[in-house]
Amino acid sequence: MxxxxxxxxxxxxxxxxxxxxxxxxxxxxxxxxxxxxxxxxxxxxxxxxxxxxxxxxxxxxxxxxxxxxxxxxxxxxxxATNHTSFFREPQHFDFLREQIVPEWLGRPDRGPIELWSAACSTGEEPYTILMTLLDALPAADAGRVRLLASDLSTKALATARAGVYRLDRVQDLPPAILRRHFERGLGEQEGLARVRPALRERVTFEQRNLLEIGAMGRPFDVIFCRNVMIYFDRAVQQRVVAALERHLAPGGYLFISHSEGLNGVTHGLQWVAPAVYRRRLT
Ligand SMILES: C[S@@+](CC[C@H](N)C(=O)[O-])C[C@H]1O[C@@H](n2cnc3c(N)ncnc32)[C@H](O)[C@@H]1O
Missing domain, CATH: 1.10.155.10 (Chemotaxis receptor methyltransferase CheR, N-terminal domain)
Structure with missing residues (x-):
């Protein structure tokens, strides 16, 4: 033997x-x-x-x-740690709906609304942003929303692009949101839920390293960069925040995580709510 x-x-x-x-x-x-x-x-x-x-x-x-x-x-x-969830830190999505959307509706220009989820992991964050906006904006304005979602991890991005999640990842979402924005898997897909194509097709996914943010081609009205700076030291945080600030439109908003802070980081942003900063209008 x-x-x-x-x-x-x-x-x-x-x-x-x-x-x-x-x-x-x-x-x-x-x-x-x-x-x-x-x-x-x-x-x-x-x-x-x-x-x-x-x-x-x-x-x-x-x-x-x-x-x-x-x-x-x-x-x-x-x-890298890719942990994330739908409606993580829900106050941010309330702020988006209740504070920012009314500002956009009052804006005379009616141009595109540019958003960026800058460490989007497996997609829950950008899809939550989009669900919040599509449910809050009148149809004519919903068409103006452009959302870029990026991450360093190609594996996380592949999941984000596919938009397929286990049911236990979505089961706590309000039933109306589940019905509107997800389709339930049948047969071999039993136990899975997929973000509806109408939503998936509206997000542009790109691999991007926060250390190498170059030209982005347009300023952003909103940037989400949450639960990633916690892994960076002050020097890297400084570099990333400076780059994100440069890419914010005047009056644009930066969301970081409630467990992160910009203490010790030099920037010109205004604090407007917990973990929400704004670039001055002028
Ligand atoms: C914990 S997840 C956060 C996901 C989401 N923003 C949230 O708050 O739920 C952190 C993500 O940051 C990404 N990441 C780490 N370093 C990065 C870098 N230098 N550039 C871009 N993404 C990075 C990781 O790949 C991971 O997907």
Missing amino acids: SVVFEEAAPALSDRELNAVVQLVYQRSGITLHDGKRALITARLQKRLKAGGFRSFAAYLRFVEQDASGQELVQLLDAI
Whole structure:
């Protein structure tokens, strides 16, 4: 009888851990703390297995030399936390509906309304923004809404584009919203809900790194950048907030998370509500 021994998974040395921490920081701005060792090891071991690498050192050499940048994207995908939910921090969507929408309706220009969900993860945030606006705006004005949703993670973006979620992710939504904006899976799709095409088709999904925000082509009336700056140190927060501020239209709004703050970050925005800032009109 032959016995097959499974090879032990490679361990992550201090030096390799340090190399991962540096790489992730330089490319995504995310600061990985000491306590994350077990998580990093577990998540990257899957990448080592997928690529047939026998050690972390060999894997990291490959990532650094891979001119396509594909494996770096996979590494960051494996490390980043994509946790999100529909109507997360619901006060923000009340603010959008009750404070911002009436301003837009009173605006004489009637041009496009530009919004950006800048770390959209698997799509719950941009779809919530759109549901809120489509339900609050008269049909003629709903047609003016343009929503860009971006994230660093290609894996999260693929889920966002598909707009398919397990029923337990949507079951707490008000029944009227569920009926209006989702279709229920049948047969093989049982247990799933899909965002209706009318909604999906209105979002433009793009992979974008908050560290490399270049020209965006237009200013934004609203930017959501929530639950990502919490992973950044002050220097990266400063850089990201300065870039987002530049991309806000005069009078435009920036939403951050209630668990984040701009203390210690220099900016010219006005605080208008908890975790909501506004660029001055002039
Ligand atoms: C915890 S999720 C937040 C999702 C959503 N904004 C919310 O509040 O529910 C954080 C997201 O930030 C993304 N992320 C991390 N670093 C990034 C970067 N440098 N540029 C763009 N997105 C980044 C991650 O991929 C992840 O999807």
